[in-house]
Amino acid sequence: MIFVCLLAVPAYSGSGQTPTQRVKDGVDQLIVILSDPKAKDPAQHDQTIAELRTAAEKFIDFKLVTMYAVGKPWTTMSPKMQDDMTEAFIQLLERSYLKNIPAYGGQDVNYTGEQIEGNRAKVFTELVDKDKKIIVEFRLRIVQELWMIYDVVAEGVSLVANYRSQFSQVLSSGTPEDLLKLIHERIEKLDRGQEDGSETVAAPQKG
DSSP: OHHHHHHHSOOOOTTOOOHHHHHHHHHHHHHHHHHSGGGGOGGGHHHHHHHHHHHHTTTBOHHHHHHHHHOGGGGGSOHHHHHHHHHHHHHHHHHHHHSSOOOOOOOEEEEEEEEEETTEEEEEEEEEETTEEEEEEEEEEEETTEEEEEEEEETTEEHHHHHHHHHHHHHTTSOHHHHHHHHHHHHHHHHHTSOOSOOOOOOOOOO
8 A cells, every 4th residue: 555655646856846947947047148248259159058058957868868869779878878979969969059059039938837747747838039939848857856858849849859860760770889970970060160050960871
């Protein structure tokens, strides 16, 4: 009976924060950084990126993001490969989404609801910019007693699912080393300005 009762107790964050509070705290911290005038100063670009990453890592479990993006092959990777893949994926996300740091223009973020199922949760939000409204869903899991974001779904498009479809094309016929190499090549192209961040990570053509 005690065991059944324990199973019936809903999961919780040891910090006492709800999933919505966690997401709001993370969004608020990022807004503070983006609202700083130096965020638009090209000379401060690298420092701003570093500040955004430090803030994001408090609320986003990037290893979990990478694990879901890689999918089943993740379980066969060595711990070092998992760490290398996570770091490469973080750098790819930085280059793809933060190459041109967006200025915060006072957009409103409305928190419209949350859904908790065991150790997972969804937080539903609306990003309102003038007359445009973007629906964004944050997906979280409890990691070391904290609600941590592992996926973001904007207008029905999942960041994790999008990259998983790309990575699976490589891993279906290649190795984790092949995928890591392609990610590094993509990062180098972004650093050289040869891509705008919209291209995909795809297996090289054969024949």
